[in-house]
Amino acid sequence: MRLPIKSACVDESRGETTYGRREFLQAGAFGVAGAVVAGGPLNTPDGSAEVLAREAEAKASATHGGGRAWPDRPEGWWRHQDAVLPPSEAPAQELREVELDIQIIKHEIVPGYSFHVLAFNGQVPGPELRFREGEWVKVYFTNRTELMHTIHWHGVDLQYENDGVPYTTQHPVMPNATFEYTFQAIPAGTRLYHCHFGTPLHMQHAMHGALIIEPERDPIKEEFGYTRDYTLVLESFATNDARDDLNFMLERMKQRMWLMKEGALDEETLAVFESKETFLAAIDRGWDPPYLPNRNQKRERAAQNYNFFAINGKAYPLTAPIMIRRGETIRVRLINGGGLTHHMHLHGHQFWQVAEDGNVLSSPLQINTISVGPGKTADIIIEGYNPGYWTFHDHDTSRVTNNGMYPGGMLTMLVYEEMDDYDGYHPKIALDE
């Protein structure tokens, strides 16, 4: 089943002597099924019905269908044969302990432009957490703001009271309080963590971070033998809306904290009810829920006005480049921490999508633009066969802007380290085209 495409793409000797599209086309032409799975314009220029049908068939195949296949997977890691273990099962001596806090900070996304964000450990995005698959983790989460928060471990199969959904699995973490999340890091893959309280505001601005669970044996590593592993957290900010909302929430919450201390905070003021019955009883008493137009129109705002976009907390031209060497294979983990879908396009390369939502795809998909929706993650493999400077950016180019100015925002570059010695065109820093 498995075809030796990898060797054709990353073979050092090939990389040394020739690289480029011609060889790549040959590599992509290994077998019909390989071409089908690759599915890109290079391999299916006509998009014929036959090809599309085969492609659909290949995608639909739940097994190692259609061409590029994985080595034997370690047994059982992608499916839970057993029930998820509760935190009480955590082995005390082998517990991995992590401290996270949340603060309001001023964050400079590009030189000259700062805004207030909610930052895990004072960082945007929050610190990258890496655990071994199956490892037991205890996270001490301390709230150093005057708002309420939780942490949701997105894509982790854990006991529900550690899932971090306020009023559903726990009470929100109050100001100055510390909450302990305990869970086993399963399953392996590229995942994320984020606040689940006031999610549209908190998660996007900027309570999100990478959560990477490393398997004992990684089929992606085994197949592609990548040498470097990058994480790109994609972010979208509506800074003016966030300022307005944060000020409002802080004012309201300060008052609620006073009421709480006095034991005078009732369900109706908090708009949180013990049950559907008490909620409906409040309606019967004439209580107006806060979503009614007489109480709320988001201050004349129907939708968030996104004006800054970032990768790992920084907008172009401050985004960090993705470095690669000729002949090198790298892994890039894309994590969407924001509320928009980003269509990340890499110039000059066909890359492999190998995982989605952290889970390894049944077949890698060869593409050059990948859509990453809110809460989604995608792992891609980039093979270094075309030295140069290659932009990697959201192809909804309204997000390749800083405050509406192009270029900026969600734009970074794949840079070959050899380019330092190259006597040709080198990128400038453009801020206004």
Add this chain to the structure above:
Amino acid sequence: MKERSGFSSGGGKRVWLAHIAAWLLCMMPSPTMGQESSARLTLAGTGMVSLNLNRSIDQDSEAEASNQSIVSDFSDSFLLLRLDRQLYTNHRAGMLLGFVFPDAETDLGEVFYNQINVFYDTRAFRGTLGRTRLENFALEFPTLREEDLLEYAFVLNGFSNADNSEFSRYGNVARAELFGSGGRFHARGQASNWTVTDVAGERLNDFEVNSTSGFLGYRLPQGIRYSGVIREAGIGFHSQKVDLPGGNWLTGFSAGLAINLSRNPLRNVELRGQVIHSRGIDAGAPVDAVATTLGTPLGRALSRSTALVASLRLLRRPYQLDRLQVATTVGYKTFSGVDASRFTVVPNVFFQLGQGVDLGVQYQYESLSGSLVELLGLRRSHSIKFVLVFSFQSMFNDYFGDRDDILNLEHGYIS
């Protein structure tokens, strides 16, 4: 080469003129130059119409002669436009343009432009130039209209004999304010032109700086207004260079304190008090008759007086929304050296029917004593006002925060 350097030669002169022309063209505003940065726009206004039932009882108490009237009154309704924007320095500058509808009896016309000014803002500084509030008081009080307390709660205009409140509330200022702790503390100094009228109350074209004032204040920013006991405090002086035979300077002092008796954000109880002492023009000196007659607005402004105002306000805010306000304000003013004083009490109740829409009723009782009774032809007055108030504030293109935003206040200022 020769042409470029030779301004003195004929050819050089033509080049030089061409340069000037090109330079002038460059200076012309062009829509294609640069990026458009829009101003932030804040629109605010209040429509306030009351039905007033007035009853006044003149000096002849024996006869109980009284006047009664029912009037509809939209005075103090206003519309205000604020435009401001961020500068290249990250400071801000803007303008206010606003007008109020004055009382019909004032001869001010249909509208009075109370705000025509430009301002320059930094984190710690604000400069204001133009017509705006004179800030000739320490605190504001919870009455329906400011003019309800004009004689008690303001340092009065020593240049005006017009029977209106606008000339004692608004003027042309050059003002500098310094802020500390995100607007909690501020110091204000201003030179101003208070409106000058003739004896008949006709406005004169006199726009010279004629006053100066200074003020030191403390105020809990709006976003955290219930968070402390002391909500507002301030002390100031207001000197008007009246240049009358009795004295050159008319100086008034103001001091005020507002405290949260209850910090409960659902049932706020607030007490505030202010004293204004005006030193007056030396009564011993020969002064113009108008100036010393308490029967005229100018006479009262120029007289040595002390005014006290206090209010107690209860605010019911179920679900953190203003819904009901019950307040009582008491004012007392006494004139020195003569037997004259006045007293008022102004209870009112406002129900908020929806955000920005208040239905209210206010009662005001005022009683004069001593020579004021004869001079003003009034002993007591009662008024009841039934009012519907619609007010709004909308901000458009809101792209920067303000000095006393909680974020800027507590989490680092963003310029």
